[in-house]
Amino acid sequence: xxxxxxxxxxxxxxxxxxxxxxxxxxxxxxxxxxxxxxxxxxxxxxxxxxxxxxxxxxxxxxxxxxxxxxxxxxxxxxxxxxxxxxxxxxxxxxxxxxxxxxxxxxxxxxxxxxxxxxxxxxxxxxxxxxxxxxxxxxxxxxxxxxxxxxxxxxxxxxxxxxxxxxxxxxxxxxxxxxxxxxxxxxxxxxxxxxxxxx
Amino acid sequence: xxxxxxxxxxxxxxxxxxxxxxxxxxxxxxxxxxxxxxxxxxxxxxxxxxxxxxxxxxxxxxxxxxxxxxxxxxxxxxxxxxxxxxxxxxxxxxxxxxxxxxxxxxxxxxxxxxxxxxxxxxxxxxxxxxxxxxxxxxxxxxxxxxxxxxxxxxxxxxxxxxxxxxxxxxxxxxxxxxxxxxxxxxxxxxxxxxxxxxxxxxxxxxxxxxxxxxxxxxxxxxxxxxxxxxxxxxxxxxxxxxxxxxxxxxxxxxxxxxxxxxxxxxxxxxxxxxxxxxxxxxxxxxxxxxxxxxxxxxxxxxxxxxxxxxxxxxxxxxxxxxxxxxxxxxxxxxxxxxxxxxxxxxxxxxxxxxxxxxxxxxxxxxxxxxxxxxxxxxxxxxxxxxxxxxxxxxxxxxxxxxxxxxxxxxxxxxxxxxxxxxxxxxxxxxxxxxxxxxxxxxxxxxxxxxxxxxxxxxxxxxxxxxxxxxxxxxxxxxxxxx
Numbered sequence: 001x002x003x004x005x006x007x008x009x010x011x012x013x014x015x016x017x018x019x020x021x022x023x024x025x026x027x028x029x030x031x032x033x034x035x036x037x038x039x040x041x042x043x044x045x046x047x048x049x050x051x052x053x054x055x056x057x058x059x060x061x062x063x064x065x066x067x068x069x070x071x072x073x074x075x076x077x078x079x080x081x082x083x084x085x086x087x088x089x090x091x092x093x094x095x096x097x098x099x100x101x102x103x104x105x106x107x108x109x110x111x112x113x114x115x116x117x118x119x120x121x122x123x124x125x126x127x128x129x130x131x132x133x134x135x136x137x138x139x140x141x142x143x144x145x146x147x148x149x150x151x152x153x154x155x156x157x158x159x160x161x162x163x164x165x166x167x168x169x170x171x172x173x174x175x176x177x178x179x180x181x182x183x184x185x186x187x188x189x190x191x192x193x194x195x196x197x198x
Numbered sequence: 199x200x201x202x203x204x205x206x207x208x209x210x211x212x213x214x215x216x217x218x219x220x221x222x223x224x225x226x227x228x229x230x231x232x233x234x235x236x237x238x239x240x241x242x243x244x245x246x247x248x249x250x251x252x253x254x255x256x257x258x259x260x261x262x263x264x265x266x267x268x269x270x271x272x273x274x275x276x277x278x279x280x281x282x283x284x285x286x287x288x289x290x291x292x293x294x295x296x297x298x299x300x301x302x303x304x305x306x307x308x309x310x311x312x313x314x315x316x317x318x319x320x321x322x323x324x325x326x327x328x329x330x331x332x333x334x335x336x337x338x339x340x341x342x343x344x345x346x347x348x349x350x351x352x353x354x355x356x357x358x359x360x361x362x363x364x365x366x367x368x369x370x371x372x373x374x375x376x377x378x379x380x381x382x383x384x385x386x387x388x389x390x391x392x393x394x395x396x397x398x399x400x401x402x403x404x405x406x407x408x409x410x411x412x413x414x415x416x417x418x419x420x421x422x423x424x425x426x427x428x429x430x431x432x433x434x435x436x437x438x439x440x441x442x443x444x445x446x447x448x449x450x451x452x453x454x455x456x457x458x459x460x461x462x463x464x465x466x467x468x469x470x471x472x473x474x475x476x477x478x479x480x481x482x483x484x485x486x487x488x489x490x491x492x493x494x495x496x497x498x499x500x501x502x503x504x505x506x507x508x509x510x511x512x513x514x515x516x517x518x519x520x521x522x523x524x525x526x527x528x529x530x531x532x533x534x535x536x537x538x539x540x541x542x543x544x545x546x547x548x549x550x551x552x553x554x555x556x557x558x559x560x561x562x563x564x565x566x567x568x569x570x571x572x573x574x575x576x577x578x579x580x581x582x583x584x585x586x587x588x589x590x591x592x593x594x595x596x597x598x599x600x601x602x603x604x605x606x607x608x609x610x611x612x613x614x615x616x617x618x619x620x621x622x623x624x625x626x627x628x629x630x631x632x633x634x635x636x637x638x639x640x641x642x643x644x645x646x647x648x649x650x651x652x653x654x655x656x657x658x659x660x661x662x663x664x665x666x667x668x669x670x671x672x673x674x675x676x677x678x679x680x
Contacts, residue, residue, distance in 0.1 A: 116594070116597060118271070118272040118275060118593060118594060118597075119268050119269065119271045119272060120271050120274065122268035122271060123268065124266065124268030124269045124271065125269070125272070125592075125593065125594055126592075126594060127594045127597065146419075146423065147420070149419070149458070150418065150419040150420035150423065150458075151420070153418060153419055153420075153454055153455045153458060154418060154455070154592055154594070156594070156598060158454070
């Protein structure tokens with residue numbers, strides 16, 4: 001799906017800015033995650049994460065509203081769709097538009113993105129585990145409930161910005177969100193698998 | 199890397215003039231995820247799933263607790279797999295008696311064993327065969343209407359106390375079923391014989407006993423939260439058991455599940471009343487106790503458990519085992535449920551590691567040598583699920599397990615190690631059906647299950663339950679083959 005240049009720049013900016021914040025994640029939780037772009041550059045860009053938060057939010061907000069405006073001409077739809085990028089286990093990106101109110105699990109399935117959903121969004125499994133790639137975006141989500149955390153306990157390749165796809169609901173502030181689908185081919189046995197500290 | 203492999207094996211299957219015949223033994227999560235991944239990775243593969251039961255879905259049907267309907271939703275996905283044009287299900291086919299492993303390997307290019315673990319680990323202590331002692335697996339089969347579990351008839355009326363050995367999720371499931379108000383179970387798909395027995399149960403006090411401490415408890419937060427939240431239940435945890443050593447602190451720091459479980463237990467220990475009121479249900483978490491022997495009432499029935507007190511001893515980073523202290527304590531009870539682990543059972547001609555209770559394998563490829571020599575492979579024979587890695591993990595674990603096994607199969611097809619096997623056509627499905635017909639084995643296809651399914655739903659709707667399970671072989675066979 002086509003994404004306007006503006007929104008891409010917006011996403012890029014967010015990505016760049018978020019890198020500083022992710023450095024600490026890399027050290028604790030991200031090391032086992034398979035997509036390599038996560039590891040390499042972030043170590044170089046270690047800046048005080050707090051300093052970014054204010055500017056990041058403003059810029060992101062600005063970009064997101066402009067992006068959806070230029071992307072969809074029709075004014076009525078403007079508020080109803082956000083841009084979401086899924087990054088699969090091979091690092092391939094898929095850009096989609098998701099209507100406000102729809103869960104990322106449903107959105108992924110509508111676009112044939114390979115995200116498991118064994119319990120169909122009823123909070124009884126952890127197969128729709130996604131990693132929110134921008135910490136800013138992650139922070140815009142409501143905190144996970146106890147029930148979601150209970151399931152995240154059992155997710156493979158858990159990170160500090162992990163969520164269940166069925167619990168991430170599209171809202172305007174999330175425009176440009178990037179979600180990585182973790183690959184868990186090693187250490188899949190629960191007993192042999194050591195979850196990362198949270 | 200993976201797409202390339204998929205493409206290669208796809209083209210391999212396509213250029214060959216005959217389909218790749220695949221048989222999966224066992225229709226639980228491991229079997230179904232294997233079938234799904236095989237169908238996807240190999241456009242020329244024809245996948246047959248066989249099961250000794252008449253009904254598919256393995257532990258999703260007979261293991262998952264009746265009050266966890268959300269967990270069973272995965273059945274929808276499995277149903278879509280079997281409805282695939284290249285996939286079939288045949289129930290009532292037992293590996294080892296309906297058909298031997300050698301015969302199956304003759305009929306199919308690839309055989310994947312995913313038949314799980316249908317037996318139990320033993321404690322190996324005196325008194326284990328007294329009446330009133332059951333394995334948790336048998337009890338779970340009983341309340342879940344497994345056709346081999348109906349006759350357990352546990353006596354819930356002669357005692358007010360049950361001891362559950364083990365503190366994993368199965369132990370918690372069993373405790374919850376014993377203590378939860380039956381009005382709440384009545385609207386689940388629990389077997390009607392179990393609901394009737396639980397309605398008359400006099401058991402109101404349940405002990406959950408573990409050899410180690412709350413930091414090492416094997417359950418997960420969801421199940422613990424549920425059992426702690428049962429209405430009007432008195433929870434007892436000794437506060438002294440919650441003291442942590444520096445090793446314990448280290449474990450909690452590095453392990454999210456353990457940390458959250460410990461927090462729930464601590465909270466439960468300090469909240470609530472210090473005494474139970476009369477008639478109130480009670481759940482006691484007992485830590486640092488190892489069963490030494492079972493006590494006989496004098497009539498061959500269990501009257502209690504003789505426990506040795508334990509302490510933890512570090513045996514490596516993050517790993518502590520329970521060792522006996524030579525001090526003992528008895529707990530009285532009239533029923534014991536052992537929830538100390540499932541065990542797989544081998545079939546004739548299958549290499550088996552009796553110590554670990556699994557089939558020796560390298561990423562799902564069955565090894566000839568039970569000692570694990572990686573060079574001798576059983577060509578065309580693979581394993582997935584509990585039979586491959588032991589009886590642990592959740593449903594989703596089998597997804598990754600199946601991916602690994604299917605990746606091994608794809609690699610073997612691609613690199614030619616299966617060439618000798620796949621170069622010739624195999625009889626596959628037609629051959630299997632012919633052989634079973636010759637032996638008068640009455641197979642139950644997926645359409646048979648669909649009849650059972652709709653009959654169960656119909657019966658359930660009469661009682662305000664999602665389904666009323668058919669619990670005897672006769673009833674299942676009658677409905678499934680009519």
